[in-house]
Amino acid sequence: MQSALNKQIAEELGSAYLYQAMSADFAAKNRLGMAAWMQAQAGEEMEHARKIYQYILDRGGRIELMALAAPQQSWESPLAVFKASYKHEQHISACIHDLVKLARELDDTATEVFLAWFVTEQVEEEASVDEVVQKLNQLGDAPHALYMLDKELGARQA
Numbered sequence: 416m417q418s419a420l421n422k423q424i425a426e427e428l429g430s431a432y433l434y435q436a437m438s439a440d441f442a443a444k445n446r447l448g449m450a451a452w453m454q455a456q457a458g459e460e461m462e463h464a465r466k467i468y469q470y471i472l473d474r475g476g477r478i479e480l481m482a483l484a485a486p487q488q489s490w491e492s493p494l495a496v497f498k499a500s501y502k503h504e505q506h507i508s509a510c511i512h513d514l515v516k517l518a519r520e521l522d523d524t525a526t527e528v529f530l531a532w533f534v535t536e537q538v539e540e541e542a543s544v545d546e547v548v549q550k551l552n553q554l555g556d557a558p559h560a561l562y563m564l565d566k567e568l569g570a571r572q573a
């Protein structure tokens with residue numbers, strides 16, 4: 416369980432790394448609201464990593480930090496970014512569900528209960544990214560509408 420949780424820390428830090436790269440790509444393309452949204456998302460992922468880190472320590476376990484691969488640096492459109500983010504969140508949800516299965520197999524009730532927060536969080540994460548994907552699908556390439564959506568997304572609180 417400890418090894419699987421350490422791997423999940425790397426998954427969460429990798430998510431932060433990916434979203435920071437998406438934020439940087441938006442900033443380079445002057446989509447500053449979307450850059451801020453992704454920056455807030457990266458911050459949330461750091462929090463997820465810290466939660467698991469603290470849990471391992473609270474259980475008297477050992478932390479093992481792993482190498483992170485360089486994320487993709489550039490995407491062709493805001494829709495491509497948010498679609499990639501949605502796909503990534505589905506991957507993270509699957510990781511969390513595998514962790515729950517493992518905790519059950521090991522009869523590790525404390526870890527199963529700890530992971531319940533992440534199960535709920537993943538439902539929210541997928542829904543919030545999918546909402547942006549659906550909006551972008553409706554807007555198409557309309558510059559004014561994209562400008563307004565960029566402003567709206569920039570209002571997100573970290």
Ligand code: FEO
Pocket residue numbers: 427430459460463504507540
């Ligand atoms: Fe920590 Fe977005 O999953």
